[in-house]
Amino acid sequence: MIDPTEFQIKVTRLHAALTDKMNLRGKSLEAQIRRAGRRLPRHQRRAAAIVLGAQDWMCHPKLARVLDRTTVNTAFADLHAHLDRLDPKEARRTALLRLLGGIVLNLMALGFLIYALMHWI
Numbered sequence: 388m389i390d391p392t393e394f395q396i397k398v399t400r401l402h403a404a405l406t407d408k409m410n411l412r413g414k415s416l417e418a419q420i421r422r423a424g425r426r427l428p429r430h431q432r433r434a435a436a437i438v439l440g441a442q443d444w445m446c447h448p449k450l451a452r453v454l455d456r457t458t459v460n461t462a463f464a465d466l467h468a469h470l471d472r473l474d475p476k477e478a479r480r481t482a483l484l485r486l487l488g489g490i491v492l493n494l495m496a497l498g499f500l501i502y503a504l505m506h507w508i
Contacts, residue, residue, distance in 0.1 A: 388452045394445055397463050408473045431469045434462035
C-alpha cells in the first residue's frame with residue numbers, strides 16, 4: 388500500500404520538476420503532461436500514464452490498497468531521471484540557433500532567386 392501523503396509529495400515534486408525543466412504550465416499534473424505531449428519520449432509518457440492512473444486510484448481508499456508500489460515508484464523514478472537530464476538553458480540555446488539557421492537558409496534561398504532572376508532577364 389502506498390502512503391497517500393508520500394504519494395502527494397512525489398506528485399508535487401514531479402509537478403515542480405516539469406515546471407522547472409520543461410517550462411510547462413498547468414494547474415495539475417495531468418494538464419502539464421497533456422501539454423508536454425510528444426516532448427516526452429514514449430517510455431516517459433507511459434510512466435506518466437501510470438502516475439496519473441495511480442493518482443486517480445489514490446482518491447479511493449480501497450483502490451489505493453491495490454496499487455503496486457514498485458510500478459508507481461519506478462514510474463516516478465523514470466520521469467525524474469529523464470527530467471534530470473534536461474537542461475533548460477541548452478534547450479533555449481538550441482531553439483534560438485535553429486531559428487537563426489532557418490532565417491539564414493531562407494535569406495540564402497532568396498539571394499539565389501534574386502541572382503537567378505537577374506541573370507535570366
